[in-house]
Structure formats: C-alpha cells, structure tokens
Amino acid sequence: MKTSKIILSLGLSLLSFSTVAHQCTQQDLDVVVLGSGGPEMQLFRSAPTPVSRASASYLVREKGKAVFLVDFGTGALQNFVRSGAKIEDLKGIFITHLHVDHINDLPALVKASFFSSRHHDLAIYGPTGNPFIPDTEQYLTRLLGEQGAYSYLSGFLTGDEQYQIYPISVLADHRTPMRFNTEIEGFQVSAIATEHGLLPALAWRIEKGGCRIVFSGDTSNRTHSLDHFVEAADLFIAHNAVPETSQDNVAKKLHMRPSEIARLAQQGKVKQLLLSHLMRRTEHVKAQTERIIKAQFDGKMAFANDCDVYSVATGGKKGQCGDEISD
Template sequence: MPRRRARPRSLLSTAAGLLVLAVPLEAFAECPGPVAVQVLGSGGPDTNDARASSGYLVWLDGEARLLVDAGGGVFLRFGEARARFESLDAVAITHLHADHVSDLPALLKSGFFSERKRPLPMIGPSGGGVFPGMKEFMRALFDPKRGAFRYLSGYLDGSGGMVRAEISEINMDVKAPKSAFGNDRFKLTAVGVKHGLVPALGYLVEVRGRRIAFAGDQNGDNPAFAAMIKDADILVMDHAVPEMADPASRRLHARPSEIGVLAALAGVKQLVLSHNMARSLGPLQENLALIRQHYDGPINVSEDLTCIG
C-alpha cells in the first residue's frame, strides 16, 4: 500500500510561549521493504504546486540504489528520505529540463562528505536541438577550465577527493529499447520518448522479478515505451496537463485520457501520478475519471516522499 511519509513537525511550546522547531530523527526513516519506489519530488516546474520537482529513488533492502532525476527540491528530499549517496549504484536522467536536473550539482557536492569511493554511473540522453547530451551537460557544469562549477571538476576525473562520474548517453532511437545499466542488483533499460523537441528517455527497472517503469516527461504515444513496460508492477507517469491542454502542451505531456490508454495498453499493475502541477491538480477528480475510463487498476496521486512498496 502507498504510504505517506512522516514529515518534520513544528512544535509550539505553549508553556514558554516560544516557537520551537523540532526535527525528530524518527521522522526520517528509510522507505521499507525489499523493493520500494520513493517519490522525492512529485511536482513539475511550477512553484505554486508546493512540491519538489522530479526525482525518484528505488530502494532495495533499505538502501537507495537508483536515483531517477534530480529536479529542484530533490536535494532536500534526498536527505529527508535518509538516502545515502554512497549507496547509489546509478543516477538515471530522463531529460535535461531544469525541473529534472537542477539539483544534480548540489547532490554531487554532498557526496564529497560521504564515504563513497567508487565511481558513480550516470546515464542520460544524447543531445538534440538546443539540448546538449548528458556528456556535454556534465562538461558544462564541471569542465576544469570552462565549467560553471569548475571547482568541482573532480567529478569528471575522480581527483580532489571527488568520485568520478561514469557518464553514458542513450541515443534517441524511439523504436528500440537499449540496455542502460546493469549490475548484480538490477537492470535498467531505456527508450526514447516523445516530449516535444526535447531528447527524453523513459526507463524500466527490472529487479527481483519486479518491473518498475519511469515515464519521465512524455506525451504517451510512443508504442515502443508501452511495449517496453508491458505488465510493469508500477508505472510512474507525468500528470502535468488537463484534458483540454493547448496543442504545445499536448506535444510535451500525455493528457489524462492518454495516461489511461497507456496504462491499460501496457497492463500496468499500479499507476503512480507524479509531475503534478497546479494546472493538473485543479481538475484532479475530472482527470482521474478520464483515466478510469480506460484503466481500472489502482491509482496513486503521489506526494513528496510517498513510498510505494
């Protein structure tokens, strides 16, 4: 069952008449279970949804092993979730919109203070149009001469006490899913998805007989993605627009009816709505009804730190 994670609470000390901020350690507990997905950021690029932007963890036996995306606010949620940088086997980026990567430098920097010694595999899309590929993006951040954060150039070569990022790019071939990462714990497969003109990936994690799909941002009409995630136990899907979205938005994101069609077509066992925005949360009940016209499985409208076991 989906669980809403406990959040830090403010306690009002009435006796003293003072506001006392307390962050009890027990409020920060790992996402339990042998295999679990945690939503770090359930929002999109707008601030008025009061949610962190996109980010997700796959937990295995109480350790965060895979981070998918790192949008604004994910840095904070990563710590609140008690995830450990040294546990990550890989970071997978769906696309290079700011609401999916803007906290990446901060998260990497935090790793400097961790026990991690091994390199960190980082996977992302190849470039196209005005978007760099994952390798050029990382160079723009960390190149020792021209990078914006050139003081952190050790993330490119492992020097200065930083761990080396092993960067790989997945080509935007929308027809053929590609192996993106694999170790003795899980396998990651990626395929290009349609998100306007933005090079974007959808991912499938296969772990211990379970299949966990991350749609990234997409308009839902790539049959190769639906085929790749067939019978997934969990589909984390962008719920970013209302049904009457304008044509430009429809090229970027699936409308509620299209989310329902995709989830039904792929036969997913649980649908998790994320990348929620003010414009999609406003008509939430209407959107859920539209999804239900096509998909009759469980639907979880996620919040930040939602844990799905």
C-alpha cells in the same frame, strides 16, 4: 583519466516484454517520490493540507537503502536527505531529459558527496543530444568540467576527487526506438527514446526479482514508444502535466493526456499507476482525471506527493520518507 563518454544504443527496434503472469518477489523493493511537481514555484492551497512540490525525482531503494535515482529536480536533495538515503549507496543515476525541473539539484548532490564517504565511481546515464541541446557528457562537462559553471567540482569528472563520475549518453532519438539494456548489480535496466518536443528524452525501466518499475518521464507518447515498454509493470510512474481538456498545443506535444496514460496502463496490464509531475493545471482537476483514468483502467491508481513511499510488490503506499529514521 578514463573515457567518460559512452554512447549506447543496444536492443531491438520493436520492443516486447513478456506479459506472462509474473510474481514480484522483491518484497524489500520500494520507490520514494522525492519530487512530484514540475517547474512551477507555488503552494497548492486548495488541498485539505496545503501542498508544495519539489520537481520530478524518484529514489529506488532495496532493503531501505538507496539504489538508483531517476531524475533529480529542484528540491529533490532535501527530500533525499529526509528519506535517510546515503550518497554512498547509489549504484547509478538515470536522467530522462535535461530540462531544469528534472536535473537542477544534481550539482548540489555532487557537492554534498564531498562530505560523504563515497569512494566508488558513479555512472550517470542520460540522453544523447541534438542541435538544440547537448548530450549528457557535454552537459556535465559544461556544468562540472574544468571550464564549467562549477569548475571547482571538476575533480569529480577527472578522477582527482575521492570518486569519479562517468556520464553515459543513451540514444534518445524517438524516430529510432532502439532499446538500451544494461545490468547493474543484479538489476536489469532498460531505456527507450520518447517524444518530448525538441528535447531528446528517455523512459526508464528497472527490474529485479520479477518486480518491474517504469518511469515515463515527460512525453506525449505520440510515437507510441511506451506502448510495449510499460507491459506488465508492477509500478508505472506517469507524468500528469496536462489535463484532458487542455487546449495548449505546445503542452500537448510535450505531455500525455490522462486518457493516453489510462490506455497505456490498461493495454500494458499495469498493476499500480502513480500519477506525478503535477502542475497548477492538473492539481486542481484531479477528480476529473481520476474519473477519466478509471473509466479505462481497472488497476490501482494514486496521485503522488512528495516523500510518499510505495512498495513495488504490493503497489501500496508504505508511508512517508523518513518514517524509518529514529531520533
């Protein structure tokens, strides 16, 4: 068995991405919203069409094929299937943090892969731990290991199945904002530690062909670690889990207000802002949120729904997942 735990903290403490005018040339790069909600279980009936939301998850595709997953919360597996994605095509999975609504469907994906033709190894990148929560390697061992909750899947960690999962723990201490960088089959991938209460958390940035996608994950951004990280993003997916008027002191330590999201997007010259991780408290104030953001941000913005597909090059919505699947 190869070593499964690799802790990486590469980069500079002061981040800077070039804001020089760039052109996204990857016309075939898009993002599918597999989950646009949070941990709540509900149906939003106030919308013209009632909306239910899976928990946070996003699929990056190239030429219509799955490349990366960012988070995989409750309900995401069903939308992964609806999108026509194949487990065999995934080049990596990136986890922002280990809250249930960001990773709950991962064991189901691993089980489903038993019935796939995948034979090449899969790296799962996630945060380091702290006294309150395990790191990514410990988490997956407790979940899938030989003594884990789903021990019958342990072969995917030991290499006894048709492929092996490699957990990679990325430094997630927001007090030490070191950028992690790696290259995966032509894609440049970066991560930075963010503040999300007691949980170590990461934001992720994926680039190819001048195209730049940033996923905020859940964060208050109180330490301003995202300020440089979002620079010149073609698509910035930001989590809108608290309204501007929130008086919930706990929630405000965990999530950004709309005004903070707008400041980030405008300062970073973001082209397209996509608000996701909507909850009861933000679902019903979208008009107010839009006014607040548009007062500061002059780029394009939209609210995410499950199965929306967004072109990275144009920032426009291309349709719904599964549109390309023929009967």
